[in-house]
Amino acid sequence: MHTIRDKQRLLDRVRRIRGQVEAIERALEAEAGCERVMHQIAGVRGAMAGLMAEVVEDHIRTHLVDPAKHPGALDIEAADELMAVVRTYLK
Amino acid sequence: MHTIRDKQRLLDRVRRIRGQVEAIERALEAEAGCERVMHQIAGVRGAMAGLMAEVVEDHIRTHLVDPAKHPGALDIEAADELMAVVRTYLK
Amino acid sequence: MHTIRDKQRLLDRVRRIRGQVEAIERALEAEAGCERVMHQIAGVRGAMAGLMAEVVEDHIRTHLVDPAKHPGALDIEAADELMAVVRTYLK
């Protein structure tokens, strides 16, 4: 979102998720079993959690403190601890 | 999944989710703010949880007991209690 | 809940959880760091999820179908699939 590289990585993730959602659509149309559809839904949920973790990480690293105005103000260790907790709950 | 009506309802849900995922893709391409993207992701997560709840409900009602072979064997009240708990955790 | 052995296993789990909650209480009283308390809370959440998974499993195996009145009516494979999905979401 903030650099060309981040944006591309997030777009790649969201396009993979779109592909996974389309696969659920096809499975429903083909009247696949509940088991398969439940696994596919759980897969999208996990992928969405990974996307959210990445966006939250970007948000913490670049928006909580304006690095241009307050260089060095963000406590990196405390930010990493927060990210670790958030990732636990996003799973 | 089991009747034309269920299938259509699930397809409608999954197509709405596809539209929501495409909106995230467009937001990232347009370099929308983290806040907006985080809200969109949380929205898809909620919609996926709703889809899962519906598929799990179908699974409980139609697959745990074969109603043709064992009519009346599924305890409806116990199944409803289970669904209520599952919905709490899917949120 | 249903046999002496199940009951003891569930009680052991819940007593361990009580011990974990008491440890959070002591950490707060001793003004331990946020990091430690966040890890302890995440630990209790995981342990509660494990307890819920076990109770849900008991519920599926023994209450959805009365085995005395409808022997063999519960589709074991479908019940296992359901438990696998529930465990994914309980994590």
Add this chain to the structure above:
Amino acid sequence: MHTIRDKQRLLDRVRRIRGQVEAIERALEAEAGCERVMHQIAGVRGAMAGLMAEVVEDHIRTHLVDPAKHPGALDIEAADELMAVVRTYLK
């Protein structure tokens, strides 16, 4: 954790949770039904999520930026957005 008032509020929360866990223990000993125990477990999970949200909020407000060394560096609006997302996932 950081002021007498915060510490007391967190201790009150964790003691209520201990009481809820003890109630599960008593319910299991009394061989209460699955339904009741499942509700009690879901209640503890919600209460633990509330406790975590409060500790995470403290952590964001007081540890990500040292307010003594970098006054005004934390973007309050961005911090609030983050908390809103975290609360959605903690539920």
